[in-house]
Amino acid sequence: MDRILKKRLARLRRKKRVRKKVYGTSERPRLVVYRSLKHIYAQIVNDEEHRTLLTVSDLSPEVRSQIKEGMKKVDKSVLVGEVVAKRALEKGIARVVFDRNGYRYHGRVKALADAARKGGLEF
Numbered sequence: 001m002d003r004i005l006k007k008r009l010a011r012l013r014r015k016k017r018v019r020k021k022v023y024g025t026s027e028r029p030r031l032v033v034y035r036s037l038k039h040i041y042a043q044i045v046n047d048e049e050h051r052t053l054l055t056v057s058d059l060s061p062e063v064r065s066q067i068k069e070g071m072k073k074v075d076k077s078v079l080v081g082e083v084v085a086k087r088a089l090e091k092g093i094a095r096v097v098f099d100r101n102g103y104r105y106h107g108r109v110k111a112l113a114d115a116a117r118k119g120g121l122e123f
Helices: 003-019 073-090 108-118
Strands: 030-035 040-046 051-057 097-099
Touching: 030 073, 030 108, 040 073, 040 108, 051 073, 073 108
Parallel strands: 030 097
Antiparallel strands: 030 040, 040 051
16 A cells, blocks of 8 residues: 555544544534645534534635745644634634544644634633
């Protein structure tokens, strides 16, 4: 098997294992993180109603306006975390369940989570 395919399958196995326990409700929705090689995405999901409540990424206009030339991906993740916390609090969402989506709690994922906590989200 290809090395990259093995890594992807391992992440999907971890994701499946985590998702058995992590479930977003209406009073405590799930904050999901997805990272690609270039970008990072965060969304808040209510699993009971199967609805995405809000989405923020480093491609969103309010984050993109704050990104400077030569900014590192970890710094962009911090901006995404701050914006997702701000928008969640505006919608009345203060408590969430964090879903790291099979990624290690390290680097960009940790930076986004710490920034969201600092912005006022509780998890």
